[in-house]
Structures are given as structure tokens and as C-alpha cells.
Amino acid sequence: MDKVNSILVILAHPARSRSRVNSCMREAVENLAGLTFVDLYEEYPEFLIDVKREQTRLLEHQLLVFQHPFYWYSSPPLLKEWLDVVLEAGFAYGEGGTKLRGLDFLQVISTGAPAEAYQAQGYHGFTVDELLRPFQATARLCGWNYHEPILVQGARALDESYLQQRAKLYRETLMKYLSEGSLALKGSAIHRS
Amino acid sequence: MSDSVLLFLVVVLGASVTLVPISARLGLGSVIGYLTAGLIIGPQGLGLIKNPEEVLHLAEFGVVLLLFLIGLELNPKRLWSLRQSIFGLGLLQVLLTSALISGSLILIGWDWRMAMVAGMGLSMSSTAIAMQLIEEQGLRSHPAGQKGFAVLLFQDLAVIPILISVSFLGTKVSEGTETSMATQIVSSLLAIGGIVVVGRYLTRPVFRWITGARVRELSVAFSLLIVFGISFLMYSVGLSMALGAFLAGVILAESEYRHELEANIEPFKGLLLGLFFLAVGMGVQINLIVDRPLELFGYLFGFLLLKISILYGLGIIFRMDKRHILLFAFLLSQGGEFAFVLFGQALQASAIDQDAAALLNGVVTLSMLTTPLFLIAYQKLLAFRQEAEGRAADTIEEEGHSVIIAGFGRMGQIVARLLNLGGFKSTVIDHNPEHIDRVRRFGYKAYYGDASQMGILEAAGIKHIKLLVITIDHQETVNRLVEEVQRLYPHVLIAARARDRVHAYQLMDKGVRHFERETFGSALNLGQTALRLMGIPSFQALRTAQRFRNYDLDLIEKLYPLHKDESQVISQTREARDQLERLFVQDAVTLEEDEHKGWG
Numbered sequence: 001m002d003k004v005n006s007i008l009v010i011l012a013h014p015a016r017s018r019s020r021v022n023s024c025m026r027e028a029v030e031n032l033a034g035l036t037f038v039d040l041y042e043e044y045p046e047f048l049i050d051v052k053r054e055q056t057r058l059l060e061h062q063l064l065v066f067q068h069p070f071y072w073y074s075s076p077p078l079l080k081e082w083l084d085v086v087l088e089a090g091f092a093y094g095e096g097g098t099k100l101r102g103l104d105f106l107q108v109i110s111t112g113a114p115a116e117a118y119q120a121q122g123y124h125g126f127t128v129d130e131l132l133r134p135f136q137a138t139a140r141l142c143g144w145n146y147h148e149p150i151l152v153q154g155a156r157a158l159d160e161s162y163l164q165q166r167a168k169l170y171r172e173t174l175m176k177y178l179s180e181g182s183l184a185l186k187g188s189a190i191h192r193s
Numbered sequence: 194m195s196d197s198v199l200l201f202l203v204v205v206l207g208a209s210v211t212l213v214p215i216s217a218r219l220g221l222g223s224v225i226g227y228l229t230a231g232l233i234i235g236p237q238g239l240g241l242i243k244n245p246e247e248v249l250h251l252a253e254f255g256v257v258l259l260l261f262l263i264g265l266e267l268n269p270k271r272l273w274s275l276r277q278s279i280f281g282l283g284l285l286q287v288l289l290t291s292a293l294i295s296g297s298l299i300l301i302g303w304d305w306r307m308a309m310v311a312g313m314g315l316s317m318s319s320t321a322i323a324m325q326l327i328e329e330q331g332l333r334s335h336p337a338g339q340k341g342f343a344v345l346l347f348q349d350l351a352v353i354p355i356l357i358s359v360s361f362l363g364t365k366v367s368e369g370t371e372t373s374m375a376t377q378i379v380s381s382l383l384a385i386g387g388i389v390v391v392g393r394y395l396t397r398p399v400f401r402w403i404t405g406a407r408v409r410e411l412s413v414a415f416s417l418l419i420v421f422g423i424s425f426l427m428y429s430v431g432l433s434m435a436l437g438a439f440l441a442g443v444i445l446a447e448s449e450y451r452h453e454l455e456a457n458i459e460p461f462k463g464l465l466l467g468l469f470f471l472a473v474g475m476g477v478q479i480n481l482i483v484d485r486p487l488e489l490f491g492y493l494f495g496f497l498l499l500k501i502s503i504l505y506g507l508g509i510i511f512r513m514d515k516r517h518i519l520l521f522a523f524l525l526s527q528g529g530e531f532a533f534v535l536f537g538q539a540l541q542a543s544a545i546d547q548d549a550a551a552l553l554n555g556v557v558t559l560s561m562l563t564t565p566l567f568l569i570a571y572q573k574l575l576a577f578r579q580e581a582e583g584r585a586a587d588t589i590e591e592e593g594h595s596v597i598i599a600g601f602g603r604m605g606q607i608v609a610r611l612l613n614l615g616g617f618k619s620t621v622i623d624h625n626p627e628h629i630d631r632v633r634r635f636g637y638k639a640y641y642g643d644a645s646q647m648g649i650l651e652a653a654g655i656k657h658i659k660l661l662v663i664t665i666d667h668q669e670t671v672n673r674l675v676e677e678v679q680r681l682y683p684h685v686l687i688a689a690r691a692r693d694r695v696h697a698y699q700l701m702d703k704g705v706r707h708f709e710r711e712t713f714g715s716a717l718n719l720g721q722t723a724l725r726l727m728g729i730p731s732f733q734a735l736r737t738a739q740r741f742r743n744y745d746l747d748l749i750e751k752l753y754p755l756h757k758d759e760s761q762v763i764s765q766t767r768e769a770r771d772q773l774e775r776l777f778v779q780d781a782v783t784l785e786e787d788e789h790k791g792w793g
Contacts, residue, residue, distance in 0.1 A: 014789045016732075017730060043731070046735060
């Protein structure tokens with residue numbers, strides 16, 4: 001079966017004009033053919049999500065990417081709203097809710113603090129992986145293929161070459177998916193069947 | 194400047210400034226004020242002005258300018274959409290009224306020429322008075338107001354043929370022209386052609402030439418030159434100056450300088466027209482009223498009776514709603530300012546004599562006084578009717594509606610629909626029957642009528658409701674309604690439409706806390722869209738608008754005490770202007786920054 005390996009990237013950033021990292025990351029991928037880029041705060045500034053539309057979008061793509069800054073160990077609230085209303089029972093989970101099984105899922109997250117802070121002994125006291133449990137649980141319940149996130153850390157005091165390198169990684173990862181249908185990231189486990 | 198001119202100016206302006214505000218405050222409009230002022234200072238009164246005819250000549254330009262402006266406003270599309278009312282109702286009104294009045298006068302022995310002039314002149318109504326009353330009473334979207342406007346529009350159009358026919362009825366030939374008919378026609382055509390040429394081809398380049406010079410007042414000078422030049426042209430070929438000005442206006446209506454022209458001419462029109470009425474007032478023969486009161490009032494009575502009956506009959510024929518026909522008839526019942534012009538022209542052309550002119554002018558003047566009185570009587574009658582209706586409706590069971598919406602226009606409809614979504618069926622009151630009929634089908638209880646009359650509200654069950662939403666677009670009516678309801682039914686919650694900031698303050702004065710300024714929400718949305726179109730991200734634009742809204746609501750509270758100080762002392766427009774100045778000052782203080790400090 002020759003399926004198109006299309007990607008849906010959902011960006012959640014409330015202050016796009018101030019976002020250096022996410023803007024840079026966005027520019028690296030938004031023009032790729034076969035990739036749909038959605039700026040959530042631009043499309044739904046009043047938090048009134050068009051559920052049917054979003055569900056259709058999900059069904060039309062094979063890889064779902066959440067790109068956002070790590071505000072208080074989670075995403076900006078509009079993405080949470082999106083999860084709350086789009087992933088309905090009977091659609092994404094629960095009785096008859098199998099429509100999204102097998103969806104590949106990737107997070108692209110920027111953190112203010114550097115990597116060292118995210119350790120048991122570090123400033124934040126937990127690793128990023130631990131703090132991403134809610135997203136992992138969501139992916140698990142909906143039957144998604146969870147992949148290791150792409151992180152851009154220390155966003156507050158960022159050096160340009162690091163940012164560029166991350167952006168390049170983001171782009172190449174997605175391009176690989178578009179052509180081959182797999183992410184092949186460090187530590188990523190399951191390929192799409 | 195000779196001291197007689199100086200004295201003249203002082204007297205005229207003084208009289209106007211004294212008397213016109215009085216008549217305006219009494220709800221009689223400004224025309225009556227000018228007429229009365231003229232009466233007092235003219236030879237019949239204090240005799241301060243000895244030669245009203247000269248004044249009349251000068252003031253005729255007021256009418257010329259008026260017709261020019263009317264021509265400018267003539268919008269072919271507008272005319273087309275109203276065509277049935279204008280060319281049906283309007284045409285019939287003018288024809289029937291002229292015919293019946295002329296006929297009646299001939300029957301009582303008038304010369305047929307004078308009877309025709311009288312009939313045509315009296316069939317006209319006063320645009321100034323009728324439009325003013327329509328505005329004052331908030332009837333612009335009311336069926337009676339709309340039909341009235343259409344008829345007035347036709348009358349404006351009819352003025353031209355009527356003026357022409359008057360000059361043909363005259364036995365005297367205009368000064369300064371050849372007596373041959375052919376020459377007359379040729380020179381008239383040439384003059385009209387000249388106007389068309391000037392209007393179409395010369396105005397644009399000259400305006401460009403002038404605006405290029407960047408001397409502001411030249412634009413005004415040129416506008417006046419156009420009008421006066423054309424008047425002169427028409428005068429010299431013996432045609433009516435007003436007609437020429439009207440033509441010029443129509444030709445220039447499509448020009449890009451139209452608003453420029455309007456703005457330049459308008460102030461002059463106002464003053465000169467006032468002077469015109471003043472001059473007419475000076476010419477009113479008091480001795481007529483003193484010597485032949487029975488005759489004068491007899492004619493007045495007959496005139497009003499005929500005119501109102503015809504208007505009423507036409508209302509029925511054109512299937513107007515029964516409740517509105519009387520109002521329509523009253524609005525147009527008076528004789529109009531064009532009658533003065535017409536009779537003046539007719540006199541000059543010797544189509545009528547001095548005596549008839551004086552009598553007719555007297556009838557027209559008095560009829561102008563009656564219209565506001567008719568309207569007051571009508572209000573009383575309406576109130577009485579509502580009471581009667583109200584009592585009958587009481588026997589109908591109420592269905593537990595807990596909301597009344599007063600006014601079912603653009604705002605009322607949306608409020609009703611929202612309440613419906615919330616599970617509340619409202620009782621709706623509006624004075625437009627079409628709105629009402631449509632909505633009854635959907636389970637709304639809807640009432641015709643003036644929502645500010647207690648009788649109607651009581652019939653609608655105001656005793657038992659929780660909330661009254663007032664969406665009427667007439668400020669004074671809203672205020673009046675609020676006062677009445679608070680007085681009689683203080684338990685009812687009120688949410689009201691406010692016209693603007695100052696109106697909001699007036700509502701706050703009455704203790705109404707829930708109001709919405711009618712354009713505020715839309716303006717915020719439009720501003721938000723503007724921000725987005727200029728490239729601001731959606732969410733940022735939204736937040737800016739939301740913050741602005743809170744800031745503005747806050748300011749309303751903060752600046753309220755100033756309103757309390759000022760409202761007694763200055764006019765509403767002045768207060769609104771002062772408020773605006775304060776707002777600009779406040780806005781300069783930066784609004785809070787976007788709360789998303791944002792890294793990332």
C-alpha cells in the first residue's frame with residue numbers, strides 16, 4: 001500500500017513575535033511539501049476549536065508533531081484545550097475510539113533551562129522524560145507510536161549555532177519521515193507498520 | 194459699512210438668536226422661530242426693518258442653495274429603491290391635492306390661474322419641518338417616516354415642473370428678455386446646456402487647479418461661484434434660479450468633489466434659509482389676521498382638512514398599516530417653504546395678486562404651526578389607544594415569559610436569538626409590523642406599538658417579568674422608558690442600549706448599571722481585524738482588543754464624576770467632545786504590556 005507520509009505539525013505559542021527559538025524551528029520545516037503547519041494561537045485565538053476540522057486533519061496525516069515551549073512543565077493552554085476537545089471518546093479512545101491508532105507522535109519542545117537542570121538533583125528535580133508522562137499517557141491511550149522528543153534547551157541564553165543545529169535536526173528528521181515513513185531518532189523505537 | 198446695514202445685521206441676528214432657540218425647545222422646530230422673529234422685527238411688528246422685499250431677494254439664495262444641495266444628494270439608486278413610494282404615492286399626492294384644492298377654490302369663485310397656483314403650492318409639504326419632526330421623534334425607520342420621506346422626495350422633484358408651469362401661467366414676462374417664445378426656448382436650452390457643460394467638464398479641472406494652490410478658502414469660493422454663476426445665468430434668460438441650482442446639483446452629484454461642495458455650501462444654506470423664513474415672516478400680513486380672521490382660518494381649516502384627508506386616503510390605498518396612516522398624514526399636513534417661493538414667483542410673474550399671495554402665505558405659515566400640535570395630539574391619542582388595547586390583552590393568558598425586549602431591530606433580534614439559545618422565550622415589542630409578523634411564527638409573543646408606552650408594556654406582562662432589555666435606537670425614548678419602569682416596576686432588571694458614552698452616563702445617573710454602547714463591540718472587532726490585517730498575530734490582536742475593552746470600561750467609571758459636574762451645564766455634544774479629548778490623553782499613557790513575557 002502506497003500511503004503518503006504526511007505530517008501535521010501543531011505549534012502552540014501565545015506570543016509568536018517574541019519567540020526566537022520556536023520561530024526559528026518553525027521556519028526550518030513549515031515549507032516542506034507534504035507537511036501541514038498549524039499555528040494554533042493564530043487559528044483559534046478565542047479558544048473555540050473546530051473539533052470536526054481538527055479530527056479530519058488528524059485522519060489525513062500519519063505523523064503528529066506538537067511544537068511548543070515547555071511552560072510550567074507542559075504546553076501553553078490552547079494545546080491543552082485542543083487535547084481536551086479533539087480527542088473525544090469514541091474517536092480517539094474508549095469504546096469504538098480507534099481512529100487514531102498507529103499514529104506516529106513526536107514532540108518538539110523548547111525549555112528555558114539547560115539540560116542539566118532537568119535531573120533529579122538539578123534545578124527542576126525531574127528529567128524531561130518524567131515530566132512528559134501526561135503526554136506519554138495520552139499517546140498510549142490513543143494507541144499512538146510515541147517517539148523521543150526533540151529538545152532545544154537553555155532557550156533563555158541560547159547560542160546561535162546550537163539553535164541552528166537543532167533546527168537542522170528537526171528539518172532532517174521530518175524530511176526523512178516524509179520520504180521513508182520512519183523517524184529513526186536516537187532512542188526512538190517503533191517504526192510504522 | 195453704512196450704519197443701516199449694521200443695524201440690519203444686528204436686528205436680524207439678534208432676533209434669530211433670541212427666538213429660534215425658544216421655538217426649537219418647544220419642539221416646534223426652527224422654521225417657526227424664524228417666521229416669528231421676522232414677524233416681530235418686520236413692518237407689521239416693531240418696524241425695525243422697513244423693506245422686507247429686499248431682504249427676500251437676498252434670502253432667496255437660501256432657497257437656491259437648498260435646491261443645489263438637494264440636487265447633490267439625489268442618488269439614482271436610492272430613488273430607484275423607493276420608486277414605488279416616490280412615483281406612486283408621491284405623484285398621486287401632489288396631483289390629487291393640487292387638483293382638489295384648485296377645484297375647490299374655483300368652485301368658490303377664484304380665478305382659475307390663481308386657483309392652480311394655490312393648489313400646486315399648497316400640495317407641497319415642508320421638507321424642513323417634516324424631516325425635522327421625523328428626526329426628533331426617531332421615526333426615520335418607521336414606516337410613516339419612510340413613506341413621508343418618499344413623498345417629500347417626489348415633491349422636491351415636482352418643484353421644478355411646478356415652477357416652470359407657474360412662469361407660464363403668469364401674464365407678465367420676465368425682465369430683461371425678448372418677448373418671443375422661440376427666443377425664450379432657445380436661450381433656456383442654451384443656459385441649461387451651459388450648466389451641463391460647466392458641471393460636467395469644467396468643475397473637475399478647476400477644482401484640481403484650486404486644490405493645487407492649497408489655499409483652503411478658494412474651494413469655498415469656487416463652490417459659491419458655481420451656484421451664483423448658474424443662478425445669474427438662469428436669471429438672465431428668465432428661468433428660475435432655484436431650478437438651475439438644482440440641475441447643477443444633480444450634475445455634480447456623481448462628482449468626486451460632491452462632499453467638498455456639500456461641506457462648503459451647507460453653512461451658507463442654513464443661514465440664508467433662516468433669513469428667508471425671516472423675510473417671509475416680515476411679509477406676513479398681521480392685518481389679515483386682525484381684519485379677516487374668519488376668512489383666514491376658514492381657508493386654513495379647509496386646506497388642512499382636504500390635505501389630511503387625501504393623505505389618509507392615499508395611505509389606505511397604498512396599504513399602509515392602519516396604525517401608521519394618521520401619523521403619516523399629520524407629518525405632511527402642513528404647507529411648505531416652497532409655497533413661499535412659488536407664491537413669490539407667481540406674484541412676480543403676475544399669476545396671482547398681492548391679496549391672494551398674502552392670504553396664501555398666511556395659510557401656509559399658520560399650517561406650519563399646526564403640525565407640531567397635531568403630533569402632540571397624536572401621541573395622546575396613541576397612549577389612549579394603547580391603554581384600551583392593553584386592557585383587552587390582559588385577559589390573554591401569559592405563558593410565563595420572563596423577558597421583554599423593547600425594540601426588535603438589529604440589536605433586539607440578536608438579543609432575542611441568544612436568549613432563545615439559553616432557553617428563554619422573550620416577549621418582543623416593536624413599532625414595525627413586518628418585524629413582528631415574521632417572528633410570531635416562531636413562538637415569540639410580539640406586540641405592535643410604541644414600547645415606551647406603559648399600556649403596551651403592561652399588556653406584554655411587565656408585572657411578571659424578570660428582565661427588560663431595551664434596544665430602541667432613540668435616546669430620549671430609552672431614557673423615558675427607563676424612568677417609567679423604575680418608577681412603576683422597580684423589581685424589573687434593566688439592560689439597555691446606550692447610544693454613546695454620554696448616553697451611558699445618563700443611564701448611570703438613573704442607576705442603570707447594565708448597558709451596552711451600540712457601536713462599541715463592533716468597533717472593537719473592526720479594530721481587531723484592522724490589527725490583524727496589518728500583520729499583528731491573531732492572538733495578540735485579540736488580547737489587545739480585550740485589554741482595551743477593559744481599560745475603556747474602567748475609564749467610564751473613572752470619568753463618570755466629571756459627567757455629573759458637566760451634564761447640567763453644557764450640551765451633550767460638547768460633553769462628548771470633552772470626553773473624547775480626555776480619552777486621547779489617557780490613551781497616551783501606555784496600556785499594560787502583553788502578559789506573555791515569553792521566552793521560547
